[in-house]
Amino acid sequence: xxxxxTLIDLSPGEAxxxxxxxxxxxxxxxxxxxxxxxxxxxxxFIPEAALPxxxxxxxxxxxxxxxxxxxxxxxxxxxxxRHVIKVCRAEACxxxxxxxxxxxxxxxxxxxxxxxxADGAITVEATYCLGNCALAPAIMVDDKLIGRVDQAxxxxxxxxCKA
Amino acid sequence: xxxxxxPRDSAARSVGADEVAAEIAKLADVxxxxxxxxxxxxxxxxxxxxxxxxxxxxxxxxxxxxxxxxSSGFLTGGAHKLRLGNIEDHPYLKNQxxxxxxxxxxxxxxSVDDYVAHGGFEGLxxxxxxxxxxxxxxxxxxxxxxxxxxxxPTGIKWKTVHDARAEQKYICCNADEGDSGTFxxxxxxxxxxxxxxxxxxxxxxxxxxxxxYAYIRSEYPDAIATMKQAISAAVAANWLGDNIQGxxxxxxxxxRRGAGAYICGEETAMLxxxxxxxxxxxxxxxxxxxxxxxxxxxxxxNVLSFAAVPYILAKGGTAYKNYGMGRSRGTLPFQxxxxxxxxxxxxxxxxxxxxxxxxxxxxxxxxxxxxxxxQVGGPLGAYVPVSQLDLPMDYESFAANGAMVGHxxxxxxxxxxxxxxxxxxxxxxxxxxxxxxxxxxRIGSTRGVEVIDRIVAGVERERNLELxxxxxxxxxxxxxxxxxxxxxxxxxSAVRHFAEDFDKPVQIAAE
Numbered sequence: 001x002x003x004x005x006t007l008i009d010l011s012p013g014e015a016x017x018x019x020x021x022x023x024x025x026x027x028x029x030x031x032x033x034x035x036x037x038x039x040x041x042x043x044x045f046i047p048e049a050a051l052p053x054x055x056x057x058x059x060x061x062x063x064x065x066x067x068x069x070x071x072x073x074x075x076x077x078x079x080x081x082r083h084v085i086k087v088c089r090a091e092a093c094x095x096x097x098x099x100x101x102x103x104x105x106x107x108x109x110x111x112x113x114x115x116x117x118a119d120g121a122i123t124v125e126a127t128y129c130l131g132n133c134a135l136a137p138a139i140m141v142d143d144k145l146i147g148r149v150d151q152a153x154x155x156x157x158x159x160x161c162k163a
Numbered sequence: 164x165x166x167x168x169x170p171r172d173s174a175a176r177s178v179g180a181d182e183v184a185a186e187i188a189k190l191a192d193v194x195x196x197x198x199x200x201x202x203x204x205x206x207x208x209x210x211x212x213x214x215x216x217x218x219x220x221x222x223x224x225x226x227x228x229x230x231x232x233x234s235s236g237f238l239t240g241g242a243h244k245l246r247l248g249n250i251e252d253h254p255y256l257k258n259q260x261x262x263x264x265x266x267x268x269x270x271x272x273x274s275v276d277d278y279v280a281h282g283g284f285e286g287l288x289x290x291x292x293x294x295x296x297x298x299x300x301x302x303x304x305x306x307x308x309x310x311x312x313x314x315x316p317t318g319i320k321w322k323t324v325h326d327a328r329a330e331q332k333y334i335c336c337n338a339d340e341g342d343s344g345t346f347x348x349x350x351x352x353x354x355x356x357x358x359x360x361x362x363x364x365x366x367x368x369x370x371x372x373x374x375x376y377a378y379i380r381s382e383y384p385d386a387i388a389t390m391k392q393a394i395s396a397a398v399a400a401n402w403l404g405d406n407i408q409g410x411x412x413x414x415x416x417x418x419r420r421g422a423g424a425y426i427c428g429e430e431t432a433m434l435x436x437x438x439x440x441x442x443x444x445x446x447x448x449x450x451x452x453x454x455x456x457x458x459x460x461x462x463x464x465n466v467l468s469f470a471a472v473p474y475i476l477a478k479g480g481t482a483y484k485n486y487g488m489g490r491s492r493g494t495l496p497f498q499x500x501x502x503x504x505x506x507x508x509x510x511x512x513x514x515x516x517x518x519x520x521x522x523x524x525x526x527x528x529x530x531x532x533x534x535x536x537x538q539v540g541g542p543l544g545a546y547v548p549v550s551q552l553d554l555p556m557d558y559e560s561f562a563a564n565g566a567m568v569g570h571x572x573x574x575x576x577x578x579x580x581x582x583x584x585x586x587x588x589x590x591x592x593x594x595x596x597x598x599x600x601x602x603x604x605r606i607g608s609t610r611g612v613e614v615i616d617r618i619v620a621g622v623e624r625e626r627n628l629e630l631x632x633x634x635x636x637x638x639x640x641x642x643x644x645x646x647x648x649x650x651x652x653x654x655x656s657a658v659r660h661f662a663e664d665f666d667k668p669v670q671i672a673a674e
Contacts, residue, residue: 090343134506
C-alpha cells in the first residue's frame with residue numbers, strides 16, 4: 001500500500017473488498033459479473049477504486065473491467081438510495097396503464113427515473129420486465145416483487161420506504 | 164397435521180402469499196407447504212388444503228380472509244366465498260395438456276423426495292443406461308424445437324455437439340427470460356427447478372458435457388435462489404455431481420446471474436456474458452454447437468426446451484410428438500399476460516388458436532373493453548389484430564402471417580392502446596438494449612424513433628412512412644442478430660394492421 005498515485009490507495013477499503021470477493025471466485029475472469037454483483041451487494045455500488053483492483057486480480061485490463069461495468073444496467077457507479085424501486089416499463093405493464101403508473105410515481109416522489117429522492121430514501125429505476133406480466137403493472141422494491149400496483153399501493157410502499 | 168399449500172412463486176408473493184402463509188401458520192395443527200404456482204395467476208394467492216376429497220383450493224386469499232376461512236372450516240374443505248373446489252377439476256387446469264408443467268404447483272419445488280414421488284428423475288434414470296447417441300435420437304424423435312423462440316430442432320443441435328470432438332463441452336441454459344409477457348421459465352425455476360436440473364443433466368450425458376451453466380437474469384432473485392437450492396438438493400441426493408447414482412456419468416451445474424441486459428438472451432451475447440465480458444453478439448458462424456462457451460462445443464437451450472426433455476426420455480419421443488400440429492410438435496406453455504381477465508400459464512399442444520387462449524382461457528380483457536391488439540412472442544413479436552384471432556399457434560402458421568410464436572408470451576391490449584406509441588416503443592426498446600455491435604440495430608433503432616415521431620407529428624407522413632419501411636428492411640437484412648433483425652416485426656405489424664393510428668390529426672400540446 002505505498003505510493004499515492006494509484007487509484008487503489010484513494011479508497012483502500014474498497015479495493016480490499018474487491019480483491020477478497022475476486023479471490024472467493026478463484027480470481028477467474030469469467031466470474032466477473034458475479035464478482036461485481038457481490039461487490040455491489042456489499043458496498044452498494046461499484047466504486048472507481050475497485051476497477052484497477054479487479055483488473056489486477058483477474059488479469060484483465062482496466063478497460064475490460066470498465067467495459068463490463070458500464071455495459072450492464074445493473075451496476076451503479078454511485079450509491080443508490082436506501083431502497084431501490086424498479087418500475088416495469090415493458091409492454092405487458094403498458095397494457096395495464098403502466099405508463100400512467102410510471103408518471104404517477106415520478107410525480108409522487110418528485111424525481112425522474114434514475115434519480116434518488118432528496119431524503120436519500122428511494123432510488124427509482126426503469127426496468128424491462130419483471131416476469132409478473134399476468135399481474136401487471138409490476139414493480140420491484142429492493143428484491144420484493146409487487147403486482148397489480150395502483151396509486152394506493154404505491155403510496156403505502158413509498159411511505160414504508162421513507163419511514 | 165393438516166397440509167395447506169401456499170405458493171412461493173414470486174407472482175403469488177407479489178400479491179401477498181408470504182403474509183397469507185404466515186397467518187395460516189398461526190393456526191393449530193397446520194403444516195404450511197410452500198409449493199410452486201399452478202399458474203392460475205389471477206387467483207393468487209391461491210391456497211390449497213389437502214383433504215380426503217383431494218386438494219381444495221381457495222383464492223385469491225388476502226391476510227384479512229384467513230380468519231373467516233378458519234371459521235368456515237376451510238381446513239376440512241368448508242364452504243366459503245373464495246372456495247374454488249377441487250383444484251384438479253378447475254376448467255382452466257383441466258383443459259390443459261400439461262407435460263412440462265405436470266408437477267408445478269403440486270410439489271415442494273426443492274424437495275427431491277417430492278420430485279421423485281411425482282415421476283421425477285425417471286428420464287435421467289433411463290438416460291444413464293443409454294448411449295449418448297440413443298438419447299439424442301430420442302430427443303430428435305420427439306420433434307422438440309427450441310422453445311426460446313427460434314424453433315430450431317433440438318435433436319439436430321444436440322447431435323452436432325455430440326458428434327463434435329473436444330476434451331471439454333458445455334451445457335448452457337438460457338434463463339434470461341427478458342421478453343415482456345413471458346414468465347414460464349421463471350415458473351419452472353421457482354416451481355419445479357429439479358426438472359430443469361434433470362433436463363440439463365440428460366443433455367450433458369447425451370453430448371458428453373460434464374459442466375453446465377444456468378444463466379438467470381438478475382430480475383429474478385427468487386428463481387436464482389430456488390435454482391441454487393434445487394442444485395444443492397440434487398447434489399446431496401447424488402442426482403447431480405460426480406458419479407451420478409453410482410454410474411460413471413458426472414455433471415456439474417452452476418448458476419450465473421445476468422446483470423440487466425436484454426441482449427444477453429441472445430445466445431452468443433449470453434456466451435460472452437458467461438465468459439465475464441460485455442454482452443456483445445458474436446457473428447455466426449462459427450455456431451455455438453461447435454465453438455461456444457470458451458470456444459468449446461456447447462448446447463444452448465431455453466429453460467422450456469430442457470424442461471421438456473425429462474418427459475421425452477421418460478415417456479418416449481413418440482409420446483411427445485403425438486401432441487401438436489404440422490412441424491410444431493409437443494406442447495407449449497403459453498403465458499397469458501397484460502390486459503387479460505384470467506392471466507396465467509396455459510400449457511397446450513400446438514394448434515390451439517389465439518382466440519381459444521385469449522377468450523377461452525383468458526376470458527377477454529381485464530378492463531372489460533374489447534381486445535384491439537395482441538402482441539405474441541415478446542417485444543420482437545408482431546402485434547396481431549383481432550381479425551387474426553383464429554390463427555393456430557404453430558411456428559409456420561404464424562411465420563406465414565408475418566408474426567411469430569416465440570416463447571409463447573401473449574400480451575393483450577384493449578381498445579385504449581395507441582399503436583403508433585407501441586411501434587415507437589419497439590424502436591426505443593431496441594435503442595436502449597442494443598449491444599451496439601452492428602450499425603442497423605444501434606443506429607437504425609434511434610432513427611426509427613425519430614421517423615415515427617415525425618409521422619405522429621404529421622411531418623411528411625407519406626414520405627416518412629416509406630422511409631420507416633425502408634429502414635425496417637435495412638434492419639431486418641443487415642442486423643447481426645434477432646434484436647435488430649426482428650424489431651421491425653412489431654413496428655411493421657402496427658403500421659400494417661393499425662394504419663389509422665399513424666394517421667391521426669396532430670395533437671397540439673396543451674402546455
